[in-house]
Amino acid sequence: MKAIFPLILAVGALGASSMASAQFAKPEDAIKYRQAAFTLMGNHFGRVAAMAQGKVAFDAKVAAENTGVLLTVSRLPATAFGEGTDKGAPTRAKPEIWKDAAKFKAAAEKMTAEVAKLDTAAKSGNLDAIKAAVGGVGGSCKGCHDDFRAERHSGG
């Protein structure tokens, strides 16, 4: 609770419309939040990708559980790249995120769309569909990282 009450105090006014208007008390909070989301996304996507690649035995139920988590969490990072969150904690976010906000938004939307396709594929239980969708998600990860993620942390 000690860690939670300051957060409660710090939470700013939320707009009427959902997560997209989420506000953070400090840039550091937004940076840590989006990094946390990416950590979980990488893990849960990795578990499904390992099945698609034959590195782990395919289990349709487990795949769908993981894509369900991935789907929920994939919607979170885009809420945490507001103006002024380019520094405040170590971050690999490139200035291009804010310089070319429309392109970044498109990349984020591409990612969530590909994740939604993967979740649909996983729920179908069809491994070939999952393999194809894993490729789509992986491509969206790479595309965004290439353009908007630096090799090293900075801004801390």
Place this chain on the structure above:
Amino acid sequence: MKAIFPLILAVGALGASSMASAQFAKPEDAIKYRQAAFTLMGNHFGRVAAMAQGKVAFDAKVAAENTGVLLTVSRLPATAFGEGTDKGAPTRAKPEIWKDAAKFKAAAEKMTAEVAKLDTAAKSGNLDAIKAAVGGVGGSCKGCHDDFRAERHSGG
């Protein structure tokens, strides 16, 4: 929200679920994963608690969105406290987590149960029910932190 329901069914009984047997390549991966989950949980719980405390205007839709995320993510940390994950990255996890595993498991289950109550309350749109459930979740956070979370990081 339909993506969440299979997860609930699967993770309700720790030990029997596939998520609970999630494996991590390195202890560091498990530590970072569970910390990421707690970061998101603190944030999304904080947003609802702020409404319950009147610090932010109550918006039933936003509250339910946040508890939906919280519900999904609250199921994750318990999967990442396997044997050997007491060190490998800076962590505040106390040795008692593994020494008194039954008590820790009970605390984790208490938390997820309280979060489920909060999600139900949020979906009802009843602010009084949300206030009561926020108290329950907050108490479960504090109880577990008091017993199982150290003041400082160690083990990195």
